Amino acid sequence: MxxxxxxxxxxxxxxxxxxxxGGLISGIDRKISAKMxxxxxxxxxxPFYDVLKLLQKDSKTVNPTTRYFLVLxxxxxxFNVVLFFMGAExxxxxxxxxxxxxxxxxxxxxxxxxYSFIGAERELVQIICYVPMIILLAFGYYQAVxxxxxxxxxxxxxxxxxxxxxxxxxxLYVITIKLRKSPFDISMSHHAHQEIVRGVTTEMEGSxxxxxxVSHWFETxxxxxxxxxxxxxxxPLGWVIGIGACLIIYFLEILVDNATARxxxxxxxxxxxxxxxVLGFANLAFLSLF
Amino acid sequence: xxxxxxxxxxxxxNASSCNGCDIEILAxxxxxxxxxxxxxxxxxxxxxxxxxxxxGCVNTQSVSVVKQLYEQMSEPKVVIxxxxxxxxxxxxxxxxxxxxxxxxxxxxxxxxxxxAARPEAIIDGVVKVLDKIK
Ligand code: SF4
Numbered sequence: 001m002x003x004x005x006x007x008x009x010x011x012x013x014x015x016x017x018x019x020x021x022g023g024l025i026s027g028i029d030r031k032i033s034a035k036m037x038x039x040x041x042x043x044x045x046x047p048f049y050d051v052l053k054l055l056q057k058d059s060k061t062v063n064p065t066t067r068y069f070l071v072l073x074x075x076x077x078x079f080n081v082v083l084f085f086m087g088a089e090x091x092x093x094x095x096x097x098x099x100x101x102x103x104x105x106x107x108x109x110x111x112x113x114x115y116s117f118i119g120a121e122r123e124l125v126q127i128i129c130y131v132p133m134i135i136l137l138a139f140g141y142y143q144a145v146x147x148x149x150x151x152x153x154x155x156x157x158x159x160x161x162x163x164x165x166x167x168x169x170x171x172l173y174v175i176t177i178k179l180r181k182s183p184f185d186i187s188m189s190h191h192a193h194q195e196i197v198r199g200v201t202t203e204m205e206g207s208x209x210x211x212x213x214v215s216h217w218f219e220t221x222x223x224x225x226x227x228x229x230x231x232x233x234x235x236p237l238g239w240v241i242g243i244g245a246c247l248i249i250y251f252l253e254i255l256v257d258n259a260t261a262r263x264x265x266x267x268x269x270x271x272x273x274x275x276x277x278v279l280g281f282a283n284l285a286f287l288s289l290f
Numbered sequence: 291x292x293x294x295x296x297x298x299x300x301x302x303x304n305a306s307s308c309n310g311c312d313i314e315i316l317a318x319x320x321x322x323x324x325x326x327x328x329x330x331x332x333x334x335x336x337x338x339x340x341x342x343x344x345x346g347c348v349n350t351q352s353v354s355v356v357k358q359l360y361e362q363m364s365e366p367k368v369v370i371x372x373x374x375x376x377x378x379x380x381x382x383x384x385x386x387x388x389x390x391x392x393x394x395x396x397x398x399x400x401x402x403x404x405x406a407a408r409p410e411a412i413i414d415g416v417v418k419v420l421d422k423i424k
Contacts, residue, residue, distance in 0.1 A: 030326075034324070034326060034327075037321060038321040039321045039324040039326065039327070040324050040327040041324070041326060041327060042326050042327055042328075042329050043327075043329070046296075046297065046329055049293050049296035049297045049329055050297045050329070052293040053293035053294050053296065053297045053340070056292065056293055056294065056366075057294075057340070057364050057365070057366070058364040058365045058366075059364060060364060198333075198334070198335055198338070201338075202335060202337070203337060204337065205337040205338060205364050206364055209338065
C-alpha cells in the first residue's frame with residue numbers, strides 16, 4: 001500500500017512540476033532570444049499568461065475531433081514523461097512519445113484547412129526525420145549500458161555519452177527538431193506567425209491552442225531529460241556535469257535558433273538522414289567491435 | 291482576472307492603406323519599440339488573435355475581407371482603427387470605391403489618430419483598448 005501511495009505521489013509530482021518547469025524554460029528562452037535580438041523581451045511568466053488567456057477565450061473548433069486528438073496527444077506526452085522520470089524502459093518511452101506526435105499530426109489533418117494539412121504533412125516529415133535517430137539511440141544505449149532501463153544510467157561508472165559520442169551528436173539534431181527551433185522548425189514555429197509557419201495549429205483556437213502549448217512544455221522537458229540521460233553517471237559529479245551540459249546545450253540551441261534560417265523540408269530530411277546513417281551506424285559498429 | 295490584458299495577440303489587416311500606417315505598425319515590433327515586452331505577438335491568423343488592427347479605409351473590395359476576419363476571431367475581441375483613413379476615410383474619403391472608415395463595416399473599439407499613426411500612439415491604443423474589456 002505504501003509503495004502504491006509513494007508511486008502515486010511521484011506521478012502527481014511529475015504531472016504538476018513538469019509543465020511548470022516547461023513553461024518557465026519557454027519564458028526564459030523567449031527572454032534570452034529577445035536579448036540576443038537587442039530587445040527587452042516579455043516577462044518570464046509570459047507563456048503562462050498566454051495559456052491562461054487562451055483558456056479564457058471562446059473556442060469554436062472546425063471539427064470536434066481535433067480536440068480529442070490534441071487531448072490524446074497531451075495524455076501520451078504526460079505518460080511518456082511520467083515513465084521517463086520513474087525510470088522505466090527507454091523503448092516504451094520512445095513509443096509513447098512517437099504516438100503523441102502522431103496524434104498531434106492527426107489533429108492537424110482533422111480540420112480540413114489546406115494550411116493545416118501542410119503543417120500536418122510537415123509534422124509527419126519531422127517524425128520521419130527524428131524517429132530513426134531516437135531508435136538507434138535506444139539500441140546504442142542498450143549496447144553501451146547493457147539495459148534499456150532509464151534508472152540504470154544512475155549506476156554507471158562513466159556517462160553513456162563517452163561510449164556514444166556520435167549518437168549524441170545525432171541527438172542534438174533530434175532535440176533541435178523537437179524543441180521546434182530553426183533551422184528545423186518546419187511544421188510549427190514560434191517565430192513570425194503566418195499560416196504556413198504556424199502549420200498544424202492554423203485552425204485551432206482558445207483551449208485547443210492552450211493544449212498544444214502545454215503539450216509542448218512536456219516535450220521540452222522530455223527532450224532535456226533525454227539529453228541528461230546520456231550525461232549522468234553514478235557519482236555526485238555526474239549531476240553537476242549533466243545539469244551544466246544541459247544548460248549549455250540549451251543555450252546553444254537558442255543561439256542556433258536565432259542565427260539560422262528555416263530550411264526546406266527536403267533539406268531537413270536529407271540533413272537528418274545523412275546524420276542518422278553516418279553517425280548512428282558508425283557509433284553502433286564501433287560499439288559492437290569494442 | 292482577464293489574462294487578455296497580459297497577452298494581447300494582434301492581427302493586422304491592410305484594408306486599403308497607403309502602407310504608411312502599415313510600416314508604423316511593423317515598426318512596433320522592432321527592438322526600438324518591442325511590443326513583445328507587453329506580451330503582444332503579431333499573429334497572421336484571425337483564430338489566434340485578440341486584437342484586430344486595421345489600417346486604411348474600407349473599400350468595396352476589402353469590406354468583405356474585413357467582415358470575414360472579424361467573424362473568424364473568437365470572443366473576447368477588440369478592433370482598433372489605425373490612422374486617419376481607418377478612422378474616417380481620411381484622404382481617400384471621396385474616392386468612388388471607398389465606403390469610409392472601418393466603423394462602416396464592423397464595430398470599432400478604439401481610434402488611433404495620425405497620418406501616419408505613430409508607433410507610440412498605436413501601442414497606447416492597444417493598451418487603452420484592453421482596459422475597456424470587462
Ligand atoms: S492615415 Fe495616412 S499614412 Fe495612414 S493609410 Fe491613411 S494616408 Fe496612409
